[in-house]
Amino acid sequence: MHLLDVLFPKLCVSCGRWGAYICSSCQKNIVPIEQRETICPVCEKPAMMGMTHPYCRTRYGIDGLTTFFHYKGPVRNFVQQIKYKFVSDMVSTFVSIIPQSRILELTNPPAGGRSNDIVIVPVPLHPRRLRHRGFNQAEKISEFLSERTSIPVIKNILKRAKYTKPQVEKKTREERMKHMDGVFVVDKKYIQNIKGVFLVDDVCTTGATLRAAARELKKAGIPWVWGVTMAR
Ligand SMILES: [Zn+2]
Numbered sequence: 001m002h003l004l005d006v007l008f009p010k011l012c013v014s015c016g017r018w019g020a021y022i023c024s025s026c027q028k029n030i031v032p033i034e035q036r037e038t039i040c041p042v043c044e045k046p047a048m049m050g051m052t053h054p055y056c057r058t059r060y061g062i063d064g065l066t067t068f069f070h071y072k073g074p075v076r077n078f079v080q081q082i083k084y085k086f087v088s089d090m091v092s093t094f095v096s097i098i099p100q101s102r103i104l105e106l107t108n109p110p111a112g113g114r115s116n117d118i119v120i121v122p123v124p125l126h127p128r129r130l131r132h133r134g135f136n137q138a139e140k141i142s143e144f145l146s147e148r149t150s151i152p153v154i155k156n157i158l159k160r161a162k163y164t165k166p167q168v169e170k171k172t173r174e175e176r177m178k179h180m181d182g183v184f185v186v187d188k189k190y191i192q193n194i195k196g197v198f199l200v201d202d203v204c205t206t207g208a209t210l211r212a213a214a215r216e217l218k219k220a221g222i223p224w225v226w227g228v229t230m231a232r
Pocket residue numbers: 012013014015016017022023024025026027
């Protein structure tokens with residue numbers, strides 16, 4: 001046994017059993033999002049391949065959304081533990097459970113763009129929250145998704161200019177979007193030649209964060225922005 005496994009034992013995120021970050025019996029409780037369950041990231045209603053409905057499209061609107069799992073059971077445990085435990089291996093395990101068929105959706109994106117002009121961009125944390133946590137889970141997920149897809153990650157395109165509290169108390173869609181006004185800024189020196197972005201986050205609850213970040217990327221001149229989250 002490796003010394004690191006003794007010092008930092010791998011425990012199942014769901015049942016706490018020793019040996020791996022997800023044990024074989026808990027792995028069975030992971031609920032993948034089926035093809036018929038994909039939604040439009042704008043209206044959150046069913047949409048083929050997660051593509052934004054034609055009537056939901058706007059000039060700077062997000063083009064689509066790929067989500068791998070339902071936010072419940074072990075997936076919820078993964079998302080919650082990753083935020084506060086700075087364990088790269090745990091993120092690696094989480095990304096490794098994405099079925100290969102879903103990974104192929106990223107390497108053959110629906111827009112038909114050439115994937116060598118497409119990059120992965122993690123949704124950033126505000127520096128204050130990053131200091132507190134020490135770890136941006138979206139960035140780690142991006143790195144492992146990049147390993148699986150061979151799509152490069154560019155981390156510094158997006159920055160958070162405004163500190164936001166969690167959205168729980170924001171009731172309406174308008175309130176949520178207003179709350180996200182001016183939150184993201186784009187560093188234009190990184191965007192030359194980029195034809196498309198996979199915007200990566202851990203969870204998509206209301207989609208407001210992804211829509212706000214996508215809007216800034218598109219305003220900066222990136223023609224295609226597609227959200228990718230582990231869960232919703
Ligand atoms: Zn377990």
